[in-house]
Amino acid sequence: MKRDHAIKPSTGFFRPRGLMRQRFNRPVFHQAMRDWANSDGLIWLHLLKTVTAGLLTLGVAMLLDLPQPRIAMTTVFVLMQPFSGMVLAKSFYRILGTAVGTVAALLLGGLFVQQSELYMLGMILWVSACIAAAVRYRHFRWYGFVLAGYTAALIGIPNVMAPQGLFLAALTRAAEVAVGIVCSSAVSALILPQRxxxxxxxxxxxxxxxxxxxxxxxxxxxxxxxxxxxxxxxxxxxxxxxxxxxxxxxxxxxxxxxxxxxxxxxxxxxxxxxxxxxxxxxxxxxxxxxxxxxxxxxxxxxxxxxxxxxxxxxxxxxxxxxxxxxxxxxxxxxxxxxxxxxxxxxxxxxxxxxxxxxxxxxxxxxxxxxxxxxxxxxxLSWRKSESWPHDGRRVPSKSRHQSPTNNFFVLFAFVRSAIVIGIAGSFWIATNWPSGGLAVIGATLVCALTSTSPNPTKMATQMGLGAVAATLTGYLFMCYVYPNIDGFPLLCAVLAPVLALGAFIATRRGAAGYGIGFSVFFCLLAAPDNVVNYAPDLLINNGIALTVAMLLAAVVFSVVFPVDMPWLTGRIMGDMRAQAVAACKDALPGLNQRFQSNTHDLISQLRMLLTHRSRRRRDALRWMLATIEVGHAVIDLRNEAARAQYVDTLQPRWRGVIDHTCDDLARLFERPEPRSLERAQSSVRSATWLAQDILQTVHADRDKRHDLQRILSCLHFIRTALLDKDAPFRPR
Missing domain, CATH: 1.20.120 (Four Helix Bundle (Hemerythrin (Met), subunit A))
Incomplete structure (x- = not known):
């Protein structure tokens, strides 16, 4: 009797269901979701919070009947960051900067009533000084100085020709900025905060x-x-x-x-x-x-x-x-x-x-x-129930990271900003261009936001193209979207995709300028006010003004004041070599910490300026390594010599030889030339010979022998550094 064919588990109807059971692995799925939440999920959460904060700010500003809610909305897109600590820090410095900028605008308006040229000159000097101070004091202090200059321009420039409205404009602008600060901080801290x-x-x-x-x-x-x-x-x-x-x-x-x-x-x-x-x-x-x-x-x-x-x-x-x-x-x-x-x-x-x-x-x-x-x-041992550790261990010594900035680089930022804003302001006053004031504000904004950018020309160009896209999008909204909607919920529905797109582009590395330009300038040009003014021609003129300001800044940054100019990078390299000089001459207490923090910060500045592979970048890297190497070894040598004070009594020449060696090493970094190198090598050899003679004298004493051996190790390491074929001391 012929047997019926049994349905095999691997064929027919049962195969998809069996594979489905095998493929769906709950732990793997949960791990994949966690990975997504810690990568792309964070970006989507940032977009959600940014759009929410922007729309909330717009609604609150309209509810308070502020004259320009779009300024408050613009504040959110300048301020919003992925982590609540960033937003709170920015908000703190933005409040300080806004207050100082408001006072500066009022003082300049009081000093130069109906004197537009002098008022514009004072505004240029104030804004440029704020940008220079922002370059000098970096991290989030940078933002406070930038806002002190930008807020003064935002308040004062539209009222150059009408000073009677300056005080009222200062109050309303401060209120609009404050609404943006409060709303962005609240959304960041309350809605799924990212600590x-x-x-x-x-x-x-x-x-x-x-x-x-x-x-x-x-x-x-x-x-x-x-x-x-x-x-x-x-x-x-x-x-x-x-x-x-x-x-x-x-x-x-x-x-x-x-x-x-x-x-x-x-x-x-x-x-x-x-x-x-x-x-x-x-x-x-x-x-x-x-x-x-x-x-x-x-x-x-x-x-x-x-x-x-x-x-x-x-x-x-x-x-x-x-x-x-x-x-x-x-x-x-x-x-x-x-x-x-x-x-x-x-x-x-x-x-x-x-x-x-x-x-x-x-x-x-x-x-x-x-x-x-x-x-x-x-x-720093974390507990599961706490976001940060608690322990009773006492920190043994104070430590402070220093961030030096070359004075010429600060002056460079001042002059560059003054020229860009001065050209825009002069053209505005000479031609009485209706949108010229916005061009000056745009020039101020681009100078501020690119003041510490490694490639300000690229950033300004991207912001200009973002302004073009914002103008075109704003024109479509002004002509076809706003007239056909009614009510705040529908307004939020049509604005959310556009705002999310700009925020998303701003998170992309290499394209952040497009997103910043689009988001900020769309809000500034086309976001609705309490009383919407349907004037597409004014919007296009204002968009042209902002685009021209961005392109003007890009030309000046590229042709007149490129950040990687040889003399500027040479100055910063000189500051870096000066850290080795300080290691040879400065007082020992706290010297190691000062040397380390200053040198590393200057190295970061050089790497930011010299982004392209070049001969100057290689030279800067060689000087970086030589400075760290010799400077640290000299500090070790001086510390060991200071501990072994008994050597001065054994050999009266010892202190003078060590001081002479440090002086010659300092001279080598001040003037890196063959004669200085030969003198430094000779001094290190002399100190080594003298230390070897002293070692023979104290050889029977174990502790003193170890002290001299450590000193000899420091001297030998310095000598090998000076003889290194890859060292930058010799001209190539």
Missing amino acids: SSLVLRRTLRSRYANFNAFAADVLARGLERNQFERRFASLIDEISGFEATRTFVAFEDPTLRSRAQHLARLNSGFMDACARLHALHQLLKRLRSSGSASILAAVGPYFDELATLLTAQAPERLDASRIAADLRLFQANLPRRIRETKRPLETTSADSLADFDTAAELLYRFVAEWINYSDTYVS
Whole structure:
């Protein structure tokens, strides 16, 4: 009897259902949703909150019967940020800037009543000074200074020809701006708030894991020069970015604000660890290039062992306390093991022994710095129920990150802004152009928003194209949309897609200028007021005025005042070399912290200006590495010499030789020329010989012998830095 064919589970009707059961994996689905919520979901949440804040501001301003609700709405798109701490910080400085700008507009109006030329000159000087101050005092203080200038222009320029309305305009403009500030802050803080403290916490964790991996790569196998420079420069950018984040996080978390000193100490420790790792990398590079096989074979196992300790745990499950404990044990056994390894090398040359001692000393210092950083990091132990940690550990010392800015760069920003605004203002006064006042306001806005941009020409051009798109879109709304709708809900429905589009483009890297220009200028040109004025010709004229102002700024930024001019970058490089001079001459208390923070901040400024690969960018990077390397070594040398004060009694010439060495090194960075290099090398050799003679005198005393060996290691490292073929001291 023939059997019927049974339906197999893998065929027929049952296959899709079976596969459906197999494919739908609840944990995988939840993980995918969490990944989306932490990436693209954050962008959509930002768009939702931005549009909500804009429409809420428009409704409140209309309800309060303010004359220009579109100004309040514009405020939201200038102010809104993804994280509540950013918005609160911006709001705080915006309130201060708005108040100062309002007072400045009233004072200028009182001083130059019915004197439009003098009033315009005073306004140009005030706005340019505010922009220059914004460049000098960066991060969110930048925003306060920018608003002090922009608010004065926004209030005063439309009333140049009608000063009798200045006081009323100041009051209404301040009220409109205040509505925008309050609404954007409330929406950001109340609707699914994204805490900056959580971002800072994730940043610290990822930085710890990334540095562990980077250090392991440097120690275990070494990195190519370009690869090391790229990864090291990204660490420097993280240092400056951390300081900016720490600033605005304090506005949303009072606990963090009380622990700001602890976080500053954490960043300072990270800078020290980066400097030690850089010194180790430079020494290893020189040992490999010089063919010191015996020294590399002697110290190599220690580097491999340390790299293994740093990468023993998975990056996503790093336990800093365990790493610190392992490193502490490694450090405790290191001196004894180094002495045992050194005994067979006693018969080698003096230079080889100096290389070995220097490598051992740098290794010990790096381990000590990473232990200190790990301990500080562990003390920030988060609890699940809290957004930020609490502990009773006391920060051992004060630490303050400094952000120096070259005075010529500040003056450059002042002159550049004055020329752009002056051209727009002169043309307006000479031609009596009805929309000329808005062109001056647009010139003020673009100068302010691009004052710290790495490519202001590109930013201004994108904002100009955004203004064109805003004008065309505004024309369509003015002629075809507004006349055909009735009621505030319908108004919100038609405005929401347009506002969301501009906000979305503003979040795209490389296209932010388009989004900013479109969002801000659409609100400024075509957002509805309480009494809508259907005047498409006025809208087009105003759009042309804003576009011309953006393009004028782009031309001036590109042709007259490009930010990457050689003399300007040369000045900043001079400031960076001056940090090495300070390391040689300034008072020791707090010197290491000042040197680290100033140098890293200047490096970030140079990297922002020199965005394109070029010879000047390579030269700047070489000077950056040489400044960090020699400056840090000189500070170590001076600290070790200050501790070993008994050497002055053993050798009266010692203090003078060390001072002479520091002076010659400072002269090398002040005037990098062959003669200065030869003099610095000679001074380092003389100090080394004298230290070797003193070492023979105190050889029987273990503590004093170790002091002199550390001093010799510092001198030897400085000498190898001066002899490095990649060093920038020699002209090429």
